[in-house]
Amino acid sequence: MTHGAPPNLPHRSLAAVWHPCTQMARAVQVPPIPIARGEGPWLFDTDGQRYFDANSAWWVNLFGHSDAGLNHAIKAQLDTLPHVMLAGCTHEPAVRLGERLSARTQGALGHVFFASDGASAVEIALKQSFHSWRNLGQHSRREFVCLRNGYHGETLGALAVTDVAVFRDAYDPLLMQAHIVDSPDSRLNNEAEALESLRVLLSERGAQIAAVIVEPLVQCAAGMVMHSPDYLRAVRQLTQQAGVHLIADEIAVGCGRTGSFFAWEQVDSLAWPDFITLSKGITGGTLPLSLVLTTDAVYQAFWSEEVSRGFLHSHSYSGNALACAAANAVLDRFDAGQLLANRQQAETLSRAFLPLTNHSRVHHMRQRGLILAFDVRDPGERFSERFHLTARQHGLLIRPIGATVYLMPPYLIDDEAAHFLATAVTRTLDEVLRHAA
Numbered sequence: 112m113t114h115g116a117p118p119n120l121p122h123r124s125l126a127a128v129w130h131p132c133t134q135m136a137r138a139v140q141v142p143p144i145p146i147a148r149g150e151g152p153w154l155f156d157t158d159g160q161r162y163f164d165a166n167s168a169w170w171v172n173l174f175g176h177s178d179a180g181l182n183h184a185i186k187a188q189l190d191t192l193p194h195v196m197l198a199g200c201t202h203e204p205a206v207r208l209g210e211r212l213s214a215r216t217q218g219a220l221g222h223v224f225f226a227s228d229g230a231s232a233v234e235i236a237l238k239q240s241f242h243s244w245r246n247l248g249q250h251s252r253r254e255f256v257c258l259r260n261g262y263h264g265e266t267l268g269a270l271a272v273t274d275v276a277v278f279r280d281a282y283d284p285l286l287m288q289a290h291i292v293d294s295p296d297s298r299l300n301n302e303a304e305a306l307e308s309l310r311v312l313l314s315e316r317g318a319q320i321a322a323v324i325v326e327p328l329v330q331c332a333a334g335m336v337m338h339s340p341d342y343l344r345a346v347r348q349l350t351q352q353a354g355v356h357l358i359a360d361e362i363a364v365g366c367g368r369t370g371s372f373f374a375w376e377q378v379d380s381l382a383w384p385d386f387i388t389l390s391k392g393i394t395g396g397t398l399p400l401s402l403v404l405t406t407d408a409v410y411q412a413f414w415s416e417e418v419s420r421g422f423l424h425s426h427s428y429s430g431n432a433l434a435c436a437a438a439n440a441v442l443d444r445f446d447a448g449q450l451l452a453n454r455q456q457a458e459t460l461s462r463a464f465l466p467l468t469n470h471s472r473v474h475h476m477r478q479r480g481l482i483l484a485f486d487v488r489d490p491g492e493r494f495s496e497r498f499h500l501t502a503r504q505h506g507l508l509i510r511p512i513g514a515t516v517y518l519m520p521p522y523l524i525d526d527e528a529a530h531f532l533a534t535a536v537t538r539t540l541d542e543v544l545r546h547a548a
Contacts, residue, residue, distance in 0.1 A: 120145035120157060141496065144503070149176025152521045152528060154508060162508035165518045165532060170331070170363050172396030173441065175521045181395045181440050188436035197225060197430035204435035211442050212389075212404055215372055219383040220404035224422070225430035229362035229390040230264025232401035233324070235424055236386040237268050239405060240322040240356045243412035246420050252355070255287075256312060256323040258294035258305075262332030263324060263360050272324050275332055290316065294330060295338035298475045298486075302342045309346065313353040322356035322385070327374035328479055331363040334515035335484035337477050340377045347382045356409075357384040362401070366392035367453050368519065370480035372445055385409060393438045400434035449522065456524035457481050463529035467537055472544055481524070484517035487540070491547035501543050505535040516540070 121142035124130070130138060145157045152175050153161045164172065174181065188204060195202060209223035224239070226232050237255060244252035257263070257272035264270070270279050271286040279286070293308035295301060313320065327343055330336040350357040364374040366389065371377050375384060386409070390401035413422050428434075457480050464483060468476045476485040487494065495511040502509045511517065518532060 141500065144508070151175040151177075152523045160506075162503065162506055163520075163528070163531060163535070165507055165509040165520050167392075167519050167521050168396050169391075170368075170519050171391045171394075172521050173366060173392045174395050174444065175523050176396070178395060180444070181397050181437055184436045184440035185397060185433055188433050192432045194428065194431050194433065196427070198425060202430075202432050202435075204432050204439060205430040208402075208435045208438050208442070211439070212402065216383055216387070216404065219381075219406065220387055221407055222405050222410040224403040224405070224424075225435075226390075226401040226403065227399045227426055227428060228264075228401050229360075229388065230266040230269040231426070232362065232388040232390055232403050233263045233272070233358075233360060234266055234268040235403045236324070236358045236360075236388055236405075237272070237322065238424060239403065239409060239413075239422060240358065240386070242422060243409045244321055246412045246415075251319050252321040254290060254316060254320045256290045256292060256309070256320055256355075258325055258330065259291050260294050260333035260336065261324070261326060261330055263326075264362075290320070294333070294336065295342045297337045297339070297477060302338060302345075305338075306342065306345050306349070310349055313349055313355065317353035317355060320353070320355045322358050323350050324358040324360055327359050327361060327364055328369050328377065329364050329374075329482055331482075332512065334486075334512045335477070335482060335517045337479050340379060343375070343378045344380050344382075347378070347380065347384065351382065356386065358386040358388065359384040360388050362388055362390040364482075365389045366441065367445065367450055367522070368392065368480055368482055370450070370454055370457065372450065393441060394434050395437060395441045397437045398431065398434040399428075400431065400438055453481055453522055456522060459526060459529045460518070460520075460524050460532070463526075463533040464536075467533065467540075470537070470540070472540070481522065482517065482519050484515055487514045487516060487544075490514040491544075494543070494547075497543050497547070498539060502535065502539040505539050507532070507535040507539065509536070509539075 124143055125138055146154050147157045148155050152163050154164050155161050192202060212223055213221045224235055226235055241253055255272050257274060259274050262275050263272050265278055267285055270282055272289045273279050274291050290312055292312055293305040295305040347357060359375050361374055385406055387404045394400050413420060460483055461478055467473055472488045473485050474488060494514055498511050
């Protein structure tokens with residue numbers, strides 16, 4: 112055990128901590144790993160065993176654990192201003208971050224609202240959409256449209272536009288009812304059908320709909336379901352024709368994951384969405400922060416001396432200076448050429464996993480930027496759990512979604528790291544399938 116490590120940490124954690132996305136009765140049989148420290152792509156437990164963090168600590172860790180640059184930015188801000196309320200006050204890190212994000216949309220989304228987490232950002236975008244229409248006198252626009260199998264968070268508002276049964280079903284009686292349209296899936300070649308589903312709904316209910324919400328390019332929680340920029344371009348055209356807002360939820364796919372800073376940049380269109388939500392990677396896995404970017408038209412809908420027409424949403428740590436300093440340090444990396452490095456790393460990852468495409472039980476190998484996934488034929492019961500536990504023995508921390516194995520690693524992929532990942536995943540897969548036979 113590492114010197115100074117607390118004894119029986121997993122047992123104590125199960126007694127004191129209610130872990131997220133965890134059936135605690137099952138966690139007694141499969142206890143959490145007691146992590147002591149992180150360095151680069153590696154996590155180390157209290158016994159000194161290391162694990163490659165293939166899922167980037169739930170998709171947030173961009174540059175590896177304990178990154179010196181991010182740590183320096185946070186420490187420097189800590190010595191000057193850790194936090195001040197953003198109601199009635201302002202500070203340089205928040206202003207600078209808002210300006211820089213706006214510039215990345217060429218000013219199309221020039222107004223940034225700060226929150227703490229992804230679900231909160233989605234709630235804010237939904238509320239801003241509805242409230243802006245109400246302020247404009249369009250009181251009938253109070254309905255929302257989401258995609259089948261889409262995921263946007265687990266608060267009640269975000270769950271209302273989420274179509275993942277394991278998260279939604281228990282709370283369905285509490286939720287507003289959104290319209291669910293067919294989702295595009297590159298494995299099914301069904302983008303035309305999915306677009307037609309949306310077109311029909313907008314033609315029938317367009318005057319009552321406030322906004323459509325999508326996850327650009329990759330529906331992550333659905334099992335890394337991918338679609339083309341052409342689909343998004345057509346969705347934008349449909350929403351513009353119907354006069355409804357479009358919300359691009361980039362909480363998981365933003366910050367360079369798909370090969371561009373915003374996934375929407377790959378749409379190659381001047382027609383930006385009305386909202387973009389960001390979280391997860393925006394602080395490089397250091398501090399909670401989320402943001403909602405929106406247009407001048409939405410912003411102006413709230414412009415009034417009348418208090419009730421303002422957007423009265425807040426939380427105590429909105430625009431936290433430490434988190435904003437970390438986010439600015441993340442943007443510094445992208446200003447210095449991170450996207451080029453990401454594209455090279457994506458090619459390295461693709462080459463390493465190419466032999467796995469010939470595996471008899473692997474199908475639908477797919478990749479968008481530094482998100483790589485494949486499906487497993489006949490995986491057997493509890494495949495995800497068995498794969499996760501077996502992978503630990505090969506020095507790999509990875510959590511499949513159902514029968515979909517995916518990697519969303521830190522932006523630290525060289526030939527050695529890619530070879531390690533491909534070897535560990537292949538060995539894990541073979542062992543899991545052999546024992547399931």
